[in-house]
Each structure stands twice: as structure tokens, then as C-alpha cells.
Amino acid sequence: MKVGNDIYYVGVNDHQVDLFEGQYDVPNGMSYNSYVIMDEKIAVMDTVDAHFAEEWLGNVANVLNGAKPDYLVVQHMEPDHAANIENFVKAYPEVTVVANTKTFTMMENFFRGMDLGDRKLVVANGESLTLGKHVLTFVFAPMVHWPEVMVTYDSTDKVLFSADGFGKFGALDVEEDWDCEARRYYIGIVGKYGPQVQKLLKAASTLDIQTICPLHGPILTENLGHYIEKYDIWSSYKVEDEGVVIAYSSVYGNTKKAVEVLAQKLEEKGCPKVSVFDLARDDMAEAVEDAFRYGKLVLATITYNADIFPFMKTYIDHLTERNYQNRTIGLIENGSWAPNAAKVMKAEFEKSKNITWLDTTVKIMSSLSEENMEQLDQMAEELCK
Structure with a gap:
């Protein structure tokens, strides 16, 4: 040729x-x-x-x-x-x-x-x-x-x-x-x-x-x-397109349910793009790619051994080692007795530049409550601003 x-x-x-x-x-x-x-x-x-x-x-x-x-x-x-x-x-x-x-x-x-x-x-x-x-x-x-x-x-x-x-x-x-x-x-x-x-x-x-x-x-x-x-x-780590990425890890389906509810609320509110990734099953590289493509990210996972689930930890490592910055992040955590995931996830981004945290953090105790449903609605409102 x-x-x-x-x-x-x-x-x-x-x-x-x-x-x-x-x-x-x-x-x-x-x-x-x-x-x-x-x-x-x-x-x-x-x-x-x-x-x-x-x-x-x-x-x-x-x-x-x-x-x-x-x-x-x-x-x-x-x-x-x-x-x-x-x-x-x-x-x-x-x-x-x-x-x-x-x-x-x-x-x-x-x-x-x-x-x-x-x-x-x-x-x-x-x-x-x-x-x-x-x-x-x-x-x-x-x-x-x-x-x-x-x-x-x-x-x-x-x-x-x-x-x-x-x-x-x-x-x-x-x-x-x-x-x-x-x-x-x-x-x-x-x-x-x-x-x-x-x-x-x-x-x-x-x-x-x-x-x-x-x-x-x-x-x-x-x-x-x-x-x-x-x-x-x-x-230059700029936002390429408007949209929300939701990346989650779930063991028994309760965290996944919260993600599904949030994704539905975002779509109902006219969010231009909602991209959802099950970190245990979907292509990790594609989940990383979309986190850099879009301006907003929601991380949802369980507390696991007083830490976060391994797939989520790996995902955040992939983001931070590539200088993830200039983005808005929201957190959803789940735990049956001592939820700690949100605190751990937030600490993972300590060295990241220009991260804006949503005011709403969703704390699930085992399964979704009425209060959680209201929190998810508030989170959707913030993400769609």
C-alpha cells in the first residue's frame, strides 16, 4: 500500500x-x-x-x-x-x-x-x-x-x-x-x-x-x-462529552438495585448519556475510558473487609494512576453493620486535582430504604444540574 x-x-x-x-x-x-x-x-x-x-x-x-x-x-x-x-x-x-x-x-x-x-x-x-x-x-x-x-x-x-x-x-x-x-x-x-x-x-x-x-x-x-x-x-483531561458514568460492584444485588434506580432517574430527567458498568463483568478498560470521556462519575460498592470490594479498588487505581481530574464524583456505599466504603473511596482520590464531590452520598444498610430512594432522587438532581 x-x-x-x-x-x-x-x-x-x-x-x-x-x-x-x-x-x-x-x-x-x-x-x-x-x-x-x-x-x-x-x-x-x-x-x-x-x-x-x-x-x-x-x-x-x-x-x-x-x-x-x-x-x-x-x-x-x-x-x-x-x-x-x-x-x-x-x-x-x-x-x-x-x-x-x-x-x-x-x-x-x-x-x-x-x-x-x-x-x-x-x-x-x-x-x-x-x-x-x-x-x-x-x-x-x-x-x-x-x-x-x-x-x-x-x-x-x-x-x-x-x-x-x-x-x-x-x-x-x-x-x-x-x-x-x-x-x-x-x-x-x-x-x-x-x-x-x-x-x-x-x-x-x-x-x-x-x-x-x-x-x-x-x-x-x-x-x-x-x-x-x-x-x-x-x-489535557478535559470533559469530552456530557454524561454520567455509574461504576459499581455488587455481591447480592442490593447495590446493583440502587444503581438501576439512579440510572432510571437520570434518564427520566433527560441526562444526555448514562453509562453503567458492572466492574466484575464488564470491560474494565472501557469503564476507565468512559470515566475520562464524561464529566460525572458515580461509584457504588459495598464495604468489604473494612475496605472496598476488590474490583472497585482496582477501578479507582486505574483512574488515579492515569491522573483522573476535573470531574464530579458521587458515592453510594452499602454495608450491613459498618458502612465504610464512601470514606475509603473518597480517600483514594486525595491526590487527584479538581475533583468536585456531590453533596449527596447514599448510605445503604443492606437493602434500599425509603430514605435511600429520596437520596437517589437528590443525587440525580445534582448530577443533572
Whole structure:
């Protein structure tokens, strides 16, 4: 597949993977993207996952058509992109590997038997490499989302090779909405590093970008402002859409009943979106994604061993470690003799910025009471303001 005048896609689709990075459900698989720039000097941009070495090397060879690559540019050392560096060097022993200092340090740790000798080109931030008519400029993007990451700008075709930036879950041979799976991907994998992404977006704003080539997901060529706007919202922790997320854990169904009542009241009051998650059964990553997408969150759980139920604890950990902020939170707790969940949940957000707590907290003693029904109505009123 041709990307630009001299740029070719040589990546692969993975429908074998069930959990990306060991935790994210990917029902439509993943793509591992790699590109070849054909010029006076030929550059290959990144490799792919270890399971697809033969297919990827075949794709590269088909594009090269007998030519020999001059450079392998390594933007990111995560194994889903860098696993075949050694295989590539063995296939093309005269190739020069282009990377930054941190990348080469990691490379030595991943490939302990590989000796590149003098076939290393160490690049600095802002440095350029001329291939002929194509000029590649390297822009460091530390902690987006590893410390060695850099992106590459081709000023000739105005292409940004964006590493993991602007990526999404899903293989390229499956049609699906970009926003949803790109958001789940971003929040789950990059979400902690909003300030670093903001810095990269600022650097990218100075470039004339007409095509974005990520290491996962489709090549972006149209309406780039939409994708950049989404990244700006996500990385600055702004509310993307108005709505309420209700995340709960329930053992015998009483807490679940309270959630169902609240959700019904919100819908009756015209709440634009009510998104409900059973944390024991639903996709945790999707529940995290929606908590960052919408402006209001209700957490409902039982007191468990003087703490909170494990699924709720895990969920809150996922939120706070990704710098959850600028949101409104309401609490529903349940306990048969010593309800303590609301206090525990609130303490979990002590370091979170700009959290607004609802005035109404619902305390259930075993099962819903008439007072609880009134409290749920009050909570719905507050959430719909």
C-alpha cells in the first residue's frame, strides 16, 4: 500500500492476540505498522511484533524489489514494534540503525547478542537525516509513552510518523469507529502522560502535517484537525462529552438495585448519556475510558473487609494512576453493620486535582430504604444540574 509519493506501508495485522499488553481486550485484533521510504537512500521505519517476522520481512522485500535498505529508523523500543531489529540486521547486514542514545541503551538490553559495530547512527532531538529528496527530522517525545520515544517528520511529503501517538486498537482489515478504540487505547496506555503529550502536540503544531502514520491503527489523511482535537482533549483531561458514568460492584444485588434506580432517574430527567458498568463483568478498560470521556462519575460498592470490594479498588487505581481530574464524583456505599466504603473511596482520590464531590452520598444498610430512594432522587438532581 502506497502512503505518499515514495512511502509504502509494510505492516501486518494480528488476529491471534486476545489481550494487548496482557490486559486490553482487542476483539478486532491489532495492527503493527511499518513503513518504507524509497529514495536515493532507503529507510525502513520500525519493525513489528515477533510473531510476524517472516510476513513482515516478506512485505519489506516485496517493496524493496531487490534493493538494499540503507537505514532502519527505530522510534520506539516496545517489543510490538522493535522485536525484529536483530532479524532485520541479519537479513540486511549493511544497514545502519538510526536511533537516539536511550533507544540504543534499550536495544542492547533487548538484543544482548547483537553487535551493530559502526552501523549505528545516533541522532539528537531536532536533527535531520537526508535520504535524497526526503528529509527526516527527529522530534523526541519522552514518556509518550516510554522515555526513548521519538517521532519523525518527513518535510517532503509532510508526513508525521507518530510512533504510538494517534494509534488505536483493531487490525486494519476491520472497519470500526476510530474515536472509540483510539480513546480506549490512549486512556489505557498513554493516559498517565498528558503533559508530555501536550508538549508533543505543541511541537507538532509548528509543522505542516498532511498525513499521520502511527504504529497502530489506520493511516490518517483526512480531517486531521479532528484527531488532533481529540488528543488535545484527552491529554489535557478535559470533559469530552456530557454524561454520567455509574461504576459499581455488587455481591447480592442490593447495590446493583440502587444503581438501576439512579440510572432510571437520570434518564427520566433527560441526562444526555448514562453509562453503567458492572466492574466484575464488564470491560474494565472501557469503564476507565468512559470515566475520562464524561464529566460525572458515580461509584457504588459495598464495604468489604473494612475496605472496598476488590474490583472497585482496582477501578479507582486505574483512574488515579492515569491522573483522573476535573470531574464530579458521587458515592453510594452499602454495608450491613459498618458502612465504610464512601470514606475509603473518597480517600483514594486525595491526590487527584479538581475533583468536585456531590453533596449527596447514599448510605445503604443492606437493602434500599425509603430514605435511600429520596437520596437517589437528590443525587440525580445534582448530577443533572
